[in-house]
Amino acid sequence: MKPVYIEMSAFGSYGGVETVDFSRKQEGLFLITGDTGAGKTTVFDAMMYALYGKTSGGERSGAMMRSHYAGKETKTYVRFVFSLQGEEYQITRNPEYQIEKTLKNGKVKQQKVAQGVELFLPDGTVFPGKKQETEERIREIIGLTGEQFSQMAMIAQGDFLKLLYAKTDERKKIFSHLFGTGIYVKIQEEFRQHAANIEKKLEENNQAFHQEFARTIAPCGYQAREDSGEYRSKLSILEDYLSFGKKKEKEIAAARTECQNEHQKIMDVIIRAKETEKLFDAWKKALSEQETLLGRQGEIGEMEKRLKRGEMAEKVRHSEENVRNVRKALEQKEKNAETLRAKDEILSQSMELSQNAVRWLFCRRQIYTLNLLSGELLICTEHRQQEEEKKAAWQKLVEESLAKREDYEKKYSVFLREQAGILAKGLSQGEPCPVCGSREHPRLANLSGEAVSQQEVEKARKIRDSAEEQREQAGQEYRLREQKARDIWQQFFIHVKEFFGEAFSEEESRDRILKEQEVLEKEAGEWEKSLRHAADWKGFLRDVKNGAKTCHGQEGISYFDKKTEEARERIQKMQGEISTNRGNLEAVESEENRLRRELEGQDTLFQRMRKEAGFESETQYRENLAEEKDREQWEEEIRSYQNQVNLKEGEVKGLLSQLRGKQQQDMEELQRQEKELSQRLKDMEEQHMGYHAANETNRKIQKNLISLEEESKALKRDAAVAESLSKTAGGRLTQSVKMDLETYVQRRYLKQIIAQANKRFIKMTDRQFMLSMKEDSAGKGKNEGLDLMVYAIPTGTLRDIRTLSGGESFLAALSLALGLSDIVMRQSGGIRLDMMFIDEGFGSLDEESRKKAIEVLRELSVGNRLIGIISHVTELKEQLDYKLCVTRNEKGSSVCWEIS
Ligand SMILES: Nc1ncnc2c1ncn2[C@@H]1O[C@H](COP(=O)(O)OP(=O)(O)OP(=O)(O)O)[C@@H](O)[C@H]1O
Ligand SMILES: [Mg+2]
Incomplete structure (x- = not known):
């Protein structure tokens, strides 16, 4: 891990926003320099604060870091960018502080800013967790806790002695985290627990043995003997x-x-x-x-008598039973006969109704026929009327044609005469007449003086012909009509004769038809009345009437004949039923008579048997009757x-x-x-x-x-094995080294660290000293074994680390930090510590020692390692090319790079 960039805003002595760009210096040694109180440590603190929320020495809390130089509205925060394995991370963190805010209305409001942290991942996104999760993630990225980090990478001002003088238990805690030696503690605990478990089982076994023995039973009479308890x-x-x-x-x-x-x-x-x-x-x-x-003999004797009488009565009862059965059968027959008689009556009534229906149908048929005759009569009358009309028309035309003929003949004769006169006028005696050739003309025709033209004659002839033609036509029609009327009348009279059985004149026929219709209607009414009360016949009447309405002419007569035939069939069927019923009735009545006679005989037999059985009266007999179950019981x-x-x-x-x-x-x-x-x-x-x-x-x-x-x-x-293991691992073996497994392992690490540290320490002290582990106290107690000693090479003596001078102690601590850093990186591939900041300590060194130390550090920094030294020692400024100069004035601190 290496710093790339830091931005401090209103942080510590930095009142405004101050930035340091480390990308200019990524390896080698550089100096952070400035006067006392200039703000050097604050730069260091800012980095620690961004990473872990606390300052380098741990003395200054985040809340204290709000700069007193800050403007009332300036925000306090630290932005720190660092690189790790080629990727860049950014952390922005701020403590809780008060800020003044000027509102729109000009008023000033005090506002509290809550503490916060943000982690920007290499892809530019913000880690999404809450504060605690973000801090955990940062710790994971760096691979070290704040404490571990300050042991190896940021050695705080005045802290280096702590590294050197740390007690076994403090170092133990640090090593346990750094090298994961907690597992050995677990093994120790496991062994201890195992041994304790076996011990517990032994105790339980002992308890179970004694409890089990306590359940034994000393046999009665046994003399107790001595018991050692084993x-x-x-x-x-x-x-x-x-x-x-x-x-x-x-x-x-x-x-x-x-x-x-x-x-x-x-x-x-x-x-x-x-x-x-x-x-x-x-x-x-x-x-x-x-x-x-x-004692029960008398009672049983009575029972025997009662039983005997009962048995006698039982015999008589059979005879009485016969009487009853015959009577019952007789009654049944009487009932049957009654039913059959009733049925006969019903059938007879139905029969009568059926016959009435036939009669009604006959009336209706006759009425229908008479209606036909009336119709025929009407048609005949019409025909006669038409015949007379035709005759009158013809006669009129005869007269007209005679008149027309007369007119023509008259006109023709006039014309002829006129023609003769005209001819005669030109005739002379002796000249042949053009008409008759006669040369004599005794009486010559004279001109009449009436002028009838030939056209007029021709016209009169045409009128005559037409009138005659019409007359002929009318005469023919009249004759045809007359013939037709005659035929119809003849037909009518035949039908009248067929109906009445004798022939009548026209007038008489009309009269007879009307009278007969009247009589038949009345009679049909009577029959209809009798039928209308029977439900099934009522429907029949209605159906027949409706049916008849749809008939025309002779069709109606056939219809009535058919219906009459149906009714007759019903009558026939009914007659069959009546005769069957009457046959049954006769048979039942004869059976009735037979049963009556049998009843008489059975009754006589019953009375005789009763007397023979010794029962004076029927009452006595009945009193002695007993149920079969009673008799069986007795x-x-x-x-x-x-x-x-x-x-x-x-x-x-x-x-x-x-x-x-x-x-x-x-x-x-x-x-x-x-x-x-x-x-x-x-x-x-x-x-x-x-x-x-x-x-x-x-x-x-x-x-x-x-x-x-x-x-x-x-x-x-x-138990013996487990205890020995537990004591060995826990460093509790009697007459042996008192060192637990974890301390033992940690000592191995410390040995390696010291070996690495000595490589530098020997050089820095010019082969004067080397670090060593305190061996005499090791294995003598729980908190022993990780203490340090110093070995003075020239004298070959071992002494307490505390005997080193201030400068020597600084060099030892520096070596130790470097050694530790080397071993941690070697042990854990994930942790990269490519930087080291050392805050002060160089002031306590003489020139020679300082040179040596710088030389060692310079060697170390070669190869991608950045080492920052904070110091105001003037000589150092000349020794190092890269300087981060920190200055302070009344407005606060500021920084700038200085390269010589
Ligand atoms: N919150 C704060 N506001 C303003 N000034 C502060 C604040 N906290 C600390 N200071 C001051 O900031 C100054 C810088 O302190 P810092 O520890 O960085 O100094 P330094 O340069 O390391 O000095 P030295 O060489 O003595 O170690 C000191 O004068 C200190 O009193
Ligand atoms: Mg300082």
């Missing part, structure tokens, strides 16, 4: 318990068998005595029960009673024969003896159980104790 002693006592216990268990088992036999014997006697006792009891009980049974009761009586008798006899020769015993005495033996047996049982249980328990405990003893032996072996 595992072996306890196990030997337990063996004694077991052999004594087993012996006692055997003895008691034998005595118990003997007692059991005796007890068995007395138990046999008791059982037999109890059996005799039971026999006596049973005999007495049977006698008493026999007596009770005999029968069962009587039978059971008899059985019981017989059995009891047999039982009493049997018990008497068993009791022959037997006597009752003193049961109380026998039971007392048995109780005594039982108690003895129980006691022995308990004793035996006691020894047995103790032996069993002791046997189990013995097994457990043996296994605990074995476990204890194994644990003791493990």
